[in-house]
Amino acid sequence: MSDVKGAAELRATIVFNLGTLGAVAADRFAARVEALGLKPKHAGLLAALDSGPAVSQQELAKRLGVAPSLVVALADQLQELGAVERVRDSEDRRRQVLSLTAEGRALLSRCADAAQDLDAELTADLNATQRDALEHALNLLGRRHLPH
Amino acid sequence: MSDVKGAAELRATIVFNLGTLGAVAADRFAARVEALGLKPKHAGLLAALDSGPAVSQQELAKRLGVAPSLVVALADQLQELGAVERVRDSEDRRRQVLSLTAEGRALLSRCADAAQDLDAELTADLNATQRDALEHALNLLGRRHLPH
């Protein structure tokens, strides 16, 4: 069974298709949210803020798997858009606590709209069973392999 | 139905999970093939060469969706590894025709091994039915949305 494998075997793998289709998906999502003045990472930050209680920027960086300095830049830009507010934590004045504004929630909602639109576009030639199975399997993998 | 959507709705989408899991998959694949002296794009080039008849570098660039100058760099590195050969086309001496060597085929095979290993790792907590459905759906999407 140590057969020599070629392009066909590589292309058939889940990892290969996840990686390449993931890049396509990310590009299309980026194109959609660009109209909102956002990059995908901004949407990620908005989602992280909407998910749980207010946290420090350091904590956000860990959740998102990015450098703290990047959180600073993303938050700066979101603040400029009026999407987030920075409030110094009165208990530990080193901490900047980020929170979503109404505008931030509206932007996040429009990101979700864009993602749902793209889902329909991407899965147009899957039948309902296939689509549900894909959605379910990806949600399972997400829960297992993504930070949350 | 113009309900305000939040992080939960965004995270549940296929596009979101494809994008984020795709990045995870790509990172893991990159880590594996690094031991072979390769980056994912090198594997992509090897696979493209294995897929069809010999073509020019320009044609390769179109197939891979990258700039021609990147194909030059990738091919340089693969040639250094003894994985590809460059032969001037005798009919049009501007063209460099790339072809896989035995070493190149061996490297590609090891890339496929790595991808199959990662598949098992990634889908460890899916049952056989879920796994097959995921694999099938991704292959369908790949045929529809990736160049080939």
Add this chain to the structure above:
DNA sequence: TATTGTTATACTCTATAACTATA
């Protein structure tokens, strides 16, 4: 002294533009 946020710098990846050889 350690930690949070910030700023400054550097690195990786890849595209665009300029150049060479051939057509």
Add this chain to the structure above:
DNA sequence: TATAGTTATAGAGTATAACAATA
């Protein structure tokens, strides 16, 4: 003049390192 390949340059994105304020 146009095209294949190559080389040089530039930009986007993000990390690492240095710094300031607070603990």
